[in-house]
Amino acid sequence: xxxxxxxxxxxxxDWVLSGGWRLQSVLxxxxxxxxxxxxxxDVSSWYRATVPGTVLTTLVNEGVYPxxxxxxxxxxxxxxxxxxxxxxxxxxxxxxxxEGRPVGLLLKGVNYAAEVWFNGERxxxxxxxxxxxxFDLSSRIKHGIPNVLLVRVSPVPHPGIPHEESLAAGAGxxxxxxxxxxxxxxxxxxxxxxxxxIRDRCxxxxxxxxxxxxxxxxxxxxHIKTDLPLPDITKADVFVSAAVQNRSSQAHTVVVxxxxxxxxxxxxxxxxxxxxxxxxxxxxxxxxxxxxxxxLWWPNGYGAPELYHLTLSVxxxxxxxxxxxxxxxxxxxxxxxxxxxxxxxxLQRLDFNPSAAWDRLVIDxxxxxxxxxxxxWVPTLAVEASSCSAVTVLPASPTAPFLVxxxxxxxxxxxxxxxGLDEALxxxxxxxxxxxxxxxxxxxxxxxxxxxxxxxxxxxxxLADEYGLMVWNDFWLSTQEWNQQPLDLPxxxxxxxxxxxxxxxxxxxxxxxxxxxxVPPPALNEGLDELVRRHDGSRYYQPNSRDINLLESGPWTxxxxxxxxxxxxLGFSTELGLPNVPSVDAIRAMMPEEDRWPLSDTWxxxxxxxxxxxxxxxxxxxLARQLGEGTGLxxxxxxxxxxxxxAHRALFEGxxxxxxxxxxxxxMWMSHPAWPSTxxxxxxxxxxxxxxxxxxxxxxxxxxxxxxxxxHHVVVCNTTRQAQARLRAVAETFSLDGxxxxxxxxxxxxxxxxxxxxxxxxxxxxxLPALRLVRLRxxxxxxxxxxxxxxxxxxxxxx
Numbered sequence: 001x002x003x004x005x006x007x008x009x010x011x012x013x014d015w016v017l018s019g020g021w022r023l024q025s026v027l028x029x030x031x032x033x034x035x036x037x038x039x040x041x042d043v044s045s046w047y048r049a050t051v052p053g054t055v056l057t058t059l060v061n062e063g064v065y066p067x068x069x070x071x072x073x074x075x076x077x078x079x080x081x082x083x084x085x086x087x088x089x090x091x092x093x094x095x096x097x098x099e100g101r102p103v104g105l106l107l108k109g110v111n112y113a114a115e116v117w118f119n120g121e122r123x124x125x126x127x128x129x130x131x132x133x134x135f136d137l138s139s140r141i142k143h144g145i146p147n148v149l150l151v152r153v154s155p156v157p158h159p160g161i162p163h164e165e166s167l168a169a170g171a172g173x174x175x176x177x178x179x180x181x182x183x184x185x186x187x188x189x190x191x192x193x194x195x196x197x198i199r200d201r202c203x204x205x206x207x208x209x210x211x212x213x214x215x216x217x218x219x220x221x222x223h224i225k226t227d228l229p230l231p232d233i234t235k236a237d238v239f240v241s242a243a244v245q246n247r248s249s250q251a252h253t254v255v256v257x258x259x260x261x262x263x264x265x266x267x268x269x270x271x272x273x274x275x276x277x278x279x280x281x282x283x284x285x286x287x288x289x290x291x292x293x294x295x296l297w298w299p300n301g302y303g304a305p306e307l308y309h310l311t312l313s314v315x316x317x318x319x320x321x322x323x324x325x326x327x328x329x330x331x332x333x334x335x336x337x338x339x340x341x342x343x344x345x346x347l348q349r350l351d352f353n354p355s356a357a358w359d360r361l362v363i364d365x366x367x368x369x370x371x372x373x374x375x376x377w378v379p380t381l382a383v384e385a386s387s388c389s390a391v392t393v394l395p396a397s398p399t400a401p402f403l404v405x406x407x408x409x410x411x412x413x414x415x416x417x418x419x420g421l422d423e424a425l426x427x428x429x430x431x432x433x434x435x436x437x438x439x440x441x442x443x444x445x446x447x448x449x450x451x452x453x454x455x456x457x458x459x460x461x462x463l464a465d466e467y468g469l470m471v472w473n474d475f476w477l478s479t480q481e482w483n484q485q486p487l488d489l490p491x492x493x494x495x496x497x498x499x500x501x502x503x504x505x506x507x508x509x510x511x512x513x514x515x516x517x518x519v520p521p522p523a524l525n526e527g528l529d530e531l532v533r534r535h536d537g538s539r540y541y542q543p544n545s546r547d548i549n550l551l552e553s554g555p556w557t558x559x560x561x562x563x564x565x566x567x568x569x570l571g572f573s574t575e576l577g578l579p580n581v582p583s584v585d586a587i588r589a590m591m592p593e594e595d596r597w598p599l600s601d602t603w604x605x606x607x608x609x610x611x612x613x614x615x616x617x618x619x620x621x622x623l624a625r626q627l628g629e630g631t632g633l634x635x636x637x638x639x640x641x642x643x644x645x646x647a648h649r650a651l652f653e654g655x656x657x658x659x660x661x662x663x664x665x666x667x668m669w670m671s672h673p674a675w676p677s678t679x680x681x682x683x684x685x686x687x688x689x690x691x692x693x694x695x696x697x698x699x700x701x702x703x704x705x706x707x708x709x710x711x712h713h714v715v716v717c718n719t720t721r722q723a724q725a726r727l728r729a730v731a732e733t734f735s736l737d738g739x740x741x742x743x744x745x746x747x748x749x750x751x752x753x754x755x756x757x758x759x760x761x762x763x764x765x766x767x768l769p770a771l772r773l774v775r776l777r778x779x780x781x782x783x784x785x786x787x788x789x790x791x792x793x794x795x796x797x798x799x
Contacts, residue, residue, distance in 0.1 A: 023049035109207030162197025170611030183486030215322025216248035297330030305468035330507025339401035416447035417671020444700035464508035480518020564654030577669030581640035590676035641691035652699035
């Protein structure tokens with residue numbers, strides 16, 4: 001197969017090394033790194049490598065192993081892939097644009113460790129899947145002739161042993177194991193209850209490798225902060241800063257310029273040889289950065305997710321551009337309502353504005369500062385809080401003690417789901433991921449949770465920005481007192497620092513979270529909090545995905561839909577899960593015909609659990625009781641869609657019913673599947689949508705009429721910024737043969753960002769059929785249909 005070009009011109013002086021790569025196991029190659037990293041070596045027997053990509057991606061593309069996500073194919077791929085090192089090699093002639101100019105090498109992401117060689121010299125090392133590697137090639141690169149980049153990639157030191165799923169073993173517990181010791185990596189690939197062990201553990205050059213052609217003076221990661229004088233959103237202040245580095249052996253005076261959408265500011269910077277400094281721009285010194293009538297970034301359903309385009313330039317004394325990175329950003333302001341103890345021990349309801357605190361510790365989340373408050377825990381206000389404008393004491397609130405997230409001063413119901421891993425082999429191009437983000441937006445979600453930080457790549461945040469999806473961003477720690485603690489704390493913090501600096505300008509990120517289901521060890525908890533304050537300064541650091549201003553996780557299995565109204569998720573829950581049987585077409589696409597029916601180990605391997613979290617017996621019992629057992633694949637999948645719809649609609653209608661009293665956030669476990677799965681998903685891994693997607697889209701629509709299953713109140717949930725007046729709610733009850741049994745109507749106005757009572761559905765009576773249909777409609781004054789809904793209700797309460 002002919003290869004494409006070695007380089008792709010990405011603009012801004014970036015040349016992506018997208019072709020010409022070769023891959024081979026170190027065990028199969030003789031010769032030292034010094035010998036292999038000079039031109040002229042015979043690598044014709046090496047595999048043509050896919051970069052960016054993992055080792056297994058290459059081996060699948062080269063036909064060595066079958067597609068691991070189909071059927072039981074993953075079982076034939078050896079575990080030895082995660083227990084050997086690999087050479088990645090690229091021999092190339094540099095682009096002509098690089099001649100006579102400084103050249104840097106950027107490795108955007110390597111899992112797990114790398115030893116980097118260039119033209120026979122060792123450049124350095126890199127560790128952690130989320131750390132960028134940056135090296136200066138200026139004195140080593142040779143123009144017009146071949147150069148060699150050689151990277152020795154090592155998998156995690158503790159790859160563990162997967163606990164495979166089966167009908168007998170259930171979910172294959174325990175979730176994860178040894179890989180958590182290695183900290184910043186894709187530790188879910190050891191095997192979880194929603195993904196099997198991925199045989200190479202996603203080892204490889206999983207993000208782009210770039211040659212950057214710049215000048216003697218270059219810019220580092222820019223930092224863009226925006227501030228609104230809330231409640232006024234008609235003006236904004238923009239703050240821009242960036243590190244400026246002189247890479248040459250002589251002094252330089254340059255001009256650093258910042259431009260976006262009609263705004264232009266600049267300042268001179270003088271640097272001695274090898275010196276670094278910062279160029280900072282604020283609205284106090286540069287009035288142009290005080291923006292009138294800004295286009296604000298809003299979460300999905302609350303307004304357009306508007307984006308600005310910043311160009312930073314370094315110009316020499318002749319006005320020539322030496323470096324010119326570009327960065328998108330959004331003008332928006334995030335604040336947080338939560339409960340905390342003051343220094344006297346009194347429980348207070350607070351509004352916290354991190355942008356007004358800068359680098360000061362205002363809310364103390366150290367282990368010793370956490371205090372129990374009813375069923376949850378809360379942090380403590382630091383001594384500095386009493387004299388800090390970042391904290392405002394609020395009156396008692398029905399949302400207490402749960403977290404409320406506000407964007408541009410508006411409380412946003414955090415309706416969404418968890419992404420455990422975008423794709424089992426990290427095949428995460430924009431073309432691959434964008435349809436999933438579109439589906440999350442069309443489901444009317446406002447938030448996605450980046451569970452344990454497993455999706456930390458640029459395109460993930462870019463798409464979240466564009467689709468108005470807030471990101472709850474975890475770091476790489478799983479369940480306390482269940483999973484292992486990382487061994488190398490400085491490595492963990494170094495990866496975290498790089499991630500914060502790299503992605504902090506994305507408006508979609510609204511919160512950094514230290515740990516899934518627990519608080520990080522003290523050194524990490526305090527280190528992460530300090531890093532967020534120092535390198536971000538505009539977002540809240542939440543230590544724990546449950547327990548602190550939040551609810552416990554779960555449950556993750558099928559139960560009565562009524563429970564989502566009166567039992568589960570009444571507060572802020574980051575994990576509530578249900579089985580989700582895919583469509584028959586999705587089942588046919590994920591496994592061979594002989595494995596599809598009856599339900600087999602192949603189903604179990606694709607997460608159809610008979611025991612442990614997510615067990616399906618309760619789902620099967622409800623299906624048999626309500627609809628009759630499935631008689632074949634088509635019949636089973638068809639009947640399962642009714643349960644999918646009823647339960648997933650209740651998951652979010654239960655949130656609507658108790659919105660702000662006390663429910664503030666509900667994230668389904670999971671909204672996105674990492675591979676072809678039979679539960680915990682909003683859609684299938686091939687983007688096929690089933691009843692669960694349509695149920696969630698219905699329940700989360702911005703203007704929505706619904707029946708509360710616990711008390712049979714008909715209510716209207718308006719999750720927009722605009723009140724809706726002169727509405728008419730209609731509730732009609734039908735027999736199964738279509739006869740109209742009763743009609744009830746009510747006139748109402750739906751307040752903005754609230755749930756409004758419309759009417760009480762007529763009580764059960766002996767004259768009603770055992771099962772009836774209830775159709776709800778919400779009409780405008782001109783009879784335009786604004787929302788509708790349909791329920792099937794037994795005469796007495798049940799599933």
